Amino acid sequence: MRSSPEWTLASQRSELAFPDGKPAYNQAQAVAEASRCLYCHNPPCVQACPTHIDIPSFIRKIATGNVKGSARTIFDANILGYSCARACPVEELCVGDCVYNDAGIPPIQIGRLQRYSTEIAVREGWSYFTAGAPTGKSVGLVGAGPASLACAHELRRLGHACTLYEKSQVPGGLDVTGIAPYKLRGEEALQEIHWVCRIGGIDVQSGVEVGKDIAWEELERRHDAVFVGMGLGPDRRLPGADLDGVDGAVAWIEKMKLGTVSLEGVRSAVVLGGGNTAMDCLRELAGLGVPEVTMVYRGTPEGMSGYKHEWEAAKKLGVRGIFGATPAGFVGEGQVSAVRIKGAEGEQEVPAQLVLLAIGQARLGEQLRPLGIHADASGRLIADAQGALSRPRWYAGGDCTNGGKEVVNAVAEGKAAALSIHRAMGV
Amino acid sequence: MPNLFSNCGGITSPNPFWLASAPPANSGLQVMRAFEAGWGGAVWKTLGTPIQNVSSRFGALRGPGAGGEPVGFNNIELITDRSLDINFREIYEVKKRFPKHAVVASLMVETKEEWKEIIARSIDAGADGLELNFGCPHGMCERGMGSAVGQEPRINERITSWAKEYSTIPVLVKLTPNVSNIIPHGLAAKAGGADGVSLINTIKSVIGLDIDRFVMEPRVAGLSTNGGYCGAAVKPIAMFMVGELARSREFGLPISGIGGIGNWRDAVEFLLMGASNVQVCTAVMLHGYRIVEDMIEGLTDYMSSHGFETVDQMVGKAIPSFSEWGELDLNYETVAKIDPDLCIKCNRCVVACHDGAHQCIHINPDGGVPTIDLSECVGCNLCQIVCPVPGCITMTEVDNGFEPATWNLHVTEGAPLRPKKGVH
């Protein structure tokens, strides 16, 4: 158990093999792109951002040379504005809604501009926010992922004490352990988290699993309110998936990001699933040099929940897709050698020395049932729009309530919950 | 944390950013929204006998690029068209809600009696100061007001002295740039007892033509008239006039700087040039009150990084650099350098130097980085200006072994000058 905010990652990590997918703008590039922005009023890009960053203002400030103010505008709305700049699927969010699209003119590269300002701010250690005058109230937060961090930072601005219980050794949740490394590497996410914690009083108790090392009820005794930001659970498994070489996608990505994965002898890899975790796995496997990477997905290319731009990028790396097929079993003695799949043309075996299961993650809401906190049938916690759960003084946000979205949603929900906790405290 | 508090001729405000007298300061609700957004003061849309405006009032000179951002702006609108009763009631309400912000009544009337009355009403309404509009160069001047006053130092001085006679609050005189030398006009205001001046008002202009109808813009039915020019394009002219007055030993009054200000950097330049505060019209018309956030942040950051604690410490810092041509060092030598790593080989510098300067940048026959013949480069900056990549072309100082020598020193004491370059 420790709370000192000096977290580090191993120096040898497979993720370090990846180059930056969208390199940082230099000043000239940033100013050139920023100067194109129309500085719209109440525009769709801002509506599309779950944290409603005042995008035209932060971009105009880049154009005037006010980088410090630009980053302030971003972080004021979204305290993980740097991670989001790099990890957000901007094609589906702000950039996709830039008004230039309607004019048939290339949209503003909002993510890259956001990275420009926030990267400088974090690197320079500019501080914008100070903790509010102590209210004497304290909040316990479960997990130290994006949802809890955003919630805690907002609570600190409002003067409440915060303790984050995090089962893993480093904070950040999937922001550190999940994001594809060509978008954001672990140490970069961690650097922003260190910066966020500079507001002071964000007490991260790492290596503490709530429900195991400390009882859920105990949180309620220790704190005036509890925020649950525990994300999703482990990868879903399939029957017969206990051969060596069959791994959960999120678990494998975590190993790749926090340590090293061995791909020796892996000529072909298969990823089961068609969501964004599957998309990331495909690009990561291809990027690490696996010669033959195949996705097996039960539906059609149009029906995939993975973003189109991600699938296009994967295809460019030579990844192959098999659609309309479901896994029927794993072949191999001890070590997997192929996946048996069943499609319209019957069964076939796809050779694979590595199989990643990207068919979803478990949901953890059931754990809270003894406290009378409701979850839906899938285990997703049921919170109201303000993040309140069905037990007084309990709140939640992020993947555990939204079922698994993006970092930016977790931040927006964590912040909204902080504000409603603050209102409920009545201080 | 630097203090942005500002004082211009005795009119104080929480920061040096004021709305200029124009549509953004037309009504109480607008001014209150502006103050909420962060503006420190507002000069109310000029008050006088309410007028009737034309439809089709503005025109713009657009820069290149998508959307063609307006860089110059032209208008033929007159002073307020709203009743004085409404205007004064709103001034009163704004002051009640924002006691620390500056509300300045801009005034333009004709007779001494009218000045007396409108000044009394402004003071009753709670205005912090007056700005005498001697600057409007269209419409009002045809009626013997506005720039018709500002172009006649004697009339300027007379009306200013009336205002001072009736006013218990500070009086600024807003000057017109439509004069060949600004100094006598600033001195006239001073002689009349003004507490400060504001400049510039707009510059007489024709913004463009409808070339199919053969009619000037903005077209009002089949005719048009000259307008007043403002916006980013007028900033250099405004900075010159502000600087001229600020460095004049005889003048010495506070200056409220106006003309083409759109961001914090522009504002910093005006302050360094001798303005005590700044006023903004066109940039707000184009983008809204929200631009002030960047101005406040940028100024604060600039002040911190340059060690200024108060705005006053910055005011006029660059004035000593405004000198006569005859005092410039003729032996100071610079040449252009191209950074080969940044060069994108567009050859814009080559064509500019060849056709518009001294033919010393040469195309690279291999398609590479152009070469500069340093023995011919006169150090004019043209290549640096046309280069699209910031930082690619730098003007670097050359040590030519000559002692500094100005033209004045050369003429009076025969100071030796370095050999001329580029005179083949």
Ligand SMILES: Cc1cc2nc3c(=O)[nH]c(=O)nc-3n(C[C@H](O)[C@H](O)[C@H](O)COP(=O)(O)OP(=O)(O)OC[C@H]3O[C@@H](n4cnc5c(N)ncnc54)[C@H](O)[C@@H]3O)c2cc1C
């Ligand atoms: C493979 C993958 C790639 C992704 N890529 C992107 C991307 O490119 N862009 C994007 O925006 N989003 C991406 N996401 C989604 C994004 O990472 C999540 O939406 C976001 O991290 C959710 O934040 P959270 O705080 O709700 O949960 P998490 O990030 O999951 O954090 C929850 C934290 O709680 C801890 N915890 C859980 N239970 C307990 C307990 N009982 N006691 C103590 N601690 C506990 C966990 O260890 C973890 O640190 C990706 C997700 C995955 C799986």
Ligand SMILES: Cc1cc2nc3c(=O)[nH]c(=O)nc-3n(C[C@H](O)[C@H](O)[C@H](O)COP(=O)(O)O)c2cc1C
């Ligand atoms: C539409 C318009 C109306 C204006 N009306 C007035 C006015 O009533 N009184 C006045 O003193 N100046 C008036 N001005 C001039 C501005 O106050 C200001 O001096 C000028 O526009 C230069 O500043 P800018 O470049 O920031 O616009 C007007 C300008 C515009 C564009």
Ligand code: SF4
């Ligand atoms: S800006 Fe407003 S008042 Fe002016 S023409 Fe357009 S709609 Fe009419």
